[in-house]
Amino acid sequence: MLFDALTLGLGYNASLVTLGATALGIAAGVTGTFLYLRKRALVSDAISHATLPGVALAFIVAVALGGDGRSLPVLLLGSAISAGLGLLAVQWLATRTRLTEDAAIGAVLSVFFGLGIVLLTVIQTLATAGQAGLEDFLLGSTAGMLRSEALLIAVGGALTLALTLILRRPMLMTAFDPAHAGAMGVNLNRTDIAMMGLVMAVTVVGLKIVGLILIVALLIIPPVAARFWSDRADRVVLLSGLIGGASGWIGAAISASAADVPTGPVIVLVAFVLFSLSFFLAPGRGVMAAALNAFAFRRRVHLRQGLLSLAHGQPIYESLTLRLLHRQGYAGRDGVPTDAGCAAAARARLDEERWAVVRADPSLELAAARYDGLTPLQEVLTADQVAEIDSRRARPEAAT
Amino acid sequence: MSGAEFVPLSLAPLVIGVLVAVTCALPGNFLLLRRQALVGDAISHVVLPGIVAGFLVSGVIATWPMLLGAAGAALLAVVLIEAIRRLGRIEPGAAMGVVFTTLFAAGVLLLEQSDTSDVHLDVEHALYGNLESLIWLDATGWASLLDPAALAGLPPELFRIAAACALVTGLLAIFWRPLKIATFDEGFAASLGLPVQAISLGLIVVAAIAAVAAFDAVGSIIVIAMFICPPAAARLMTDRLGAQVAWSVAFAVVSAVAGYVLAGYGPLWFGARDAVSAAGMIATVSGLILAIAALAGPRRRPLQPRA
16 A cells, blocks of 8 residues: 555556655755755744744635635635745844844744634634635645645645756855855845745645644754764755655655544654755764764774873773773783784884874974874875984984 | 623633743743743643643643643753754754644544544644633622632633743843843853753743743634734834833733733624634734834834845
8 A cells, every 4th residue: 555655656646645745845855955055044934933824814815706715726825925924024023123133033033923823713603615725724635635636745745856957056065155156246135035035936836735833843853863874065955855756756745645634743743754865874974973983983982092001011991991901802801901002012012102293393293283192194195204203203212 | 892701701811811921021022032932832832732642642631740741841842943953053943843733744644543533622722712711600790700609610720821921021130130131242141150951941931931821722823923023013112121021921911911901802892792712813913013113113123234
């Protein structure tokens, strides 16, 4: 069943929704990366919550004009207009008053959402048939979706994705280094507006699938997850799109193949699973890699200090050092050095003495800056330089 | 309107609304100044999974398991945000976004999967509460305020939010000076020997207490609005912390009263029969106050005027 859903074998509508969710996920992941790199990730939270009054007003206006209040294009148009107003309100509060952007975001999202709730209760009292369903925009619902709606979402997702791909270069440059982008002739204001426009497009298209409370997750989680894997902005964008797309695809498929599983939360949780994997397993920035690095570093420090102690004939009491020396075959359990241990200890001592010469000589300042008590001098200086240092090291000994 | 109608139907929700607004606005002032305004947003989202988990573990719709679950979830969220921020070196806003959306999604999924259809627990209720339903059936008029038998019938939410309000107010009063110093100049506070980390965590715990107690009564949207809008509007009125807190309390009270009255009686003035959501209306009124302050507040200008 799940396999069928993943391979689009569950009927035309479910397939359209899955495709739409995948396109939406990719678009959200890519767009979200620019937001994240601009450090404005939570602006999307204000935008998404600000869609609610627009949806409700569009319904009321459509019904008042005698139309069908549930028409998805009308509702999405309304949501786009009020999301735009919300965005303008955030910008205005953050730039024209002394309020910081986070306060502006929180104020706009709570007030617009509160107004939306008021309008929803107004609609409930209008006693118009077919009002049920507006609540679906809170959490998304793909069950019982009309074919035209599924088509709209698939097309909307694809269009948003296409726009994102077209605009990715200026957005990437702006997100990464605004000053440089400006110097290269990118219009910063227009790029920012385009980026926010894309965020709005993602939000509006995602309303029906993910719902307005959780759409922000699709804009935030994939970029944060992708950031663990690479330091290169273009790769982060690509990965984020992949993670977002995979979340949309798998999440929609799980939701389509099981009963009573709402689409939005499942997509978000799939994204979070991918985030957790990245958080723990990514090389370099991941938690496990960091822990392994820290442990390897500790080992090297203990081993080095243990060898130096052996070289100076000092007894070792520290248990980790003893264990490491024993495991390397440098010493017995009691800390008495083996032959290999004596040799390694002598090498460590020699290296330390060479470093002492380097650090005492101001003309070798640059090399001395690399001293960390672990790196062998041969890795910093050439063999000739080391030999020269050895000759200098020998002289004071010869003098005594 | 006569007391016989007002006291049973509107007094308790009105008082609860005012208490909620004040309880949230007080810590909101400090969160705002510390640029942590969205902590209230995050906490109020994660309350949902906490309440659902509390219900699933205890199996009953009782207050204490759900409050404990909510508090646990809030704590878990704070720990997760800090862990992701520190271990993953992710900026705080994004870390917050990851955690609260995920926990909220988990809460929704738990709710849909568990058999809660026969009990009064749903997402809409969690979002915008049901302030209007907290009526005081035992009351017959103003005289009931002096009648112990009738007083015992007050909604229990009233006592809980009153206790939370007293607790939050008391804590802020006791720790006013260290909190003030640590908020404005953390480095100076640390050099005085103040435990800045503990103060920061303590503030978030107080915010969580306020959010959970308020959520119990009115749902999360009003909580977010009250955490941010009254303090933000107050920030545009004055440059003094004491005055800002006073303004924010005043704005919170006005929002709660005006919002409740508009929601309950406003539609009647337009000839409609039914009231609209009081929680939504309170949030809307607080937004209007903020808008007015942003347009006309004496201290609204940016701190560093743009060249």
